Amino acid sequence: MVNRMNLPSTTSVDRWQSLPERESPSNEWRLKPLTLPTMYDLPSEDPEEPGLPDTFHGLQPQLLDETLPDEILPDEALCLSPYSAEQVYSAFDLNLYYDSTQTGWHKRPDWFLCLGVPRLYKGLVKRSSYVMWEEKVAPTIVIEFLSPGTEAEDLGRFTSKTQRSRLGKPPAKFVVYEEILKIPNYIVFDEETQRLRFFRLVNERYQEQTIEPDNPRLWIPELQIGLGLTDCIVRGYEGSWLRWCDAEGQFFPTPAERYQAETEAAQAKAEAAQAKAEAVQAEVVSEREAKEVAIAELAQAQQQQQQAILNFLNLGLSSEQIAIALGVDREQVEALRTSSK
Numbered sequence: 001m002v003n004r005m006n007l008p009s010t011t012s013v014d015r016w017q018s019l020p021e022r023e024s025p026s027n028e029w030r031l032k033p034l035t036l037p038t039m040y041d042l043p044s045e046d047p048e049e050p051g052l053p054d055t056f057h058g059l060q061p062q063l064l065d066e067t068l069p070d071e072i073l074p075d076e077a078l079c080l081s082p083y084s085a086e087q088v089y090s091a092f093d094l095n096l097y098y099d100s101t102q103t104g105w106h107k108r109p110d111w112f113l114c115l116g117v118p119r120l121y122k123g124l125v126k127r128s129s130y131v132m133w134e135e136k137v138a139p140t141i142v143i144e145f146l147s148p149g150t151e152a153e154d155l156g157r158f159t160s161k162t163q164r165s166r167l168g169k170p171p172a173k174f175v176v177y178e179e180i181l182k183i184p185n186y187i188v189f190d191e192e193t194q195r196l197r198f199f200r201l202v203n204e205r206y207q208e209q210t211i212e213p214d215n216p217r218l219w220i221p222e223l224q225i226g227l228g229l230t231d232c233i234v235r236g237y238e239g240s241w242l243r244w245c246d247a248e249g250q251f252f253p254t255p256a257e258r259y260q261a262e263t264e265a266a267q268a269k270a271e272a273a274q275a276k277a278e279a280v281q282a283e284v285v286s287e288r289e290a291k292e293v294a295i296a297e298l299a300q301a302q303q304q305q306q307q308a309i310l311n312f313l314n315l316g317l318s319s320e321q322i323a324i325a326l327g328v329d330r331e332q333v334e335a336l337r338t339s340s341k
Contacts, residue, residue, distance in 0.1 A: 061092030112139040146190040
């Protein structure tokens with residue numbers, strides 16, 4: 001379910017005005033003065049921020065993107081329309097600016113999903129950041145991967161780790177996701193301990209959902225999609241990875257897996273067609289051989305019959321006697337008598 005930003009009581013509606021409508025295919029709309037900075041003023045590149053901490057943080061978000069279904073089909077009971085691929089936007093390692101009073105404050109989710117948002121910014125260009133006062137649609141799902149020292153930031157009151165004083169600084173991720181953006185589905189995964197945690201927004205407060213440790217999977221009912229941990233190989237790295245799945249727990253394939261499955265299916269189909277053709281050919285050959293055998297047997301029988309007639313003729317039997325004895329026409333006996341003289 002798409003969660004739209006709830007405005008704080010201290011926020012004026014003027015701060016959430018849309019960008020001016022584009023009147024022509026040119027870029028003039030980008031050059032018009034704006035009260036608030038736009039995506040172009042708030043990129044994700046920040047030289048003071050560290051890059052990806054490890055291989056997992058680099059590959060896991062890509063795997064989530066690759067296995068996300070092309071179309072999100074929400075629960076029909078909630079009267080939500082399906083979201084086509086063009087209405088589903090996912091991103092990772094992208095700055096999310098959330099406070100129009102502190103335009104430089106942002107969080108950088110490891111992965112997030114927005115519904116009802118075009119893939120291109122204003123339908124024109126790829127995003128370099130996600131700016132809430134322009135988009136006006138908060139993510140429906142946010143996923144964070146714990147790193148050493150980020151528990152307090154990512155888990156808030158659900159961890160015993162001491163939180164540093166944030167006086168005069170941006171609030172922690174957990175606070176931003178729960179209280180400001182009101183993300184309905186917040187997922188945290190610790191690769192080191194393999195613990196998957198799922199928080200649902202209930203009465204504007206996160207409640208942790210139960211996940212079986214022996215089979216770590218969660219289900220997002222309003223979107224009819226699940227997420228689970230499975231052992232597989234990703235870009236040559238074997239281990240446990242998070243992947244999207246259906247209600248039966250079947251994991252959605254990656255493009256490479258889908259290609260391999262399609263290739264194997266096509267090969268199996270070709271092999272089946274070849275086997276069928278060979279079977280038909282074998283049947284034709286068998287029928288031809290059977291026909292040749294039948295012809296040969298018939299010729300042999302006719303030859304034996306003629307020899308029997310000749311033998312009876314040599315014994316002095318009449319044509320009528322021979323015809324009765326061998327069950328043949330009298331004319332056939334007469335013809336052979338004549339030809340043998």
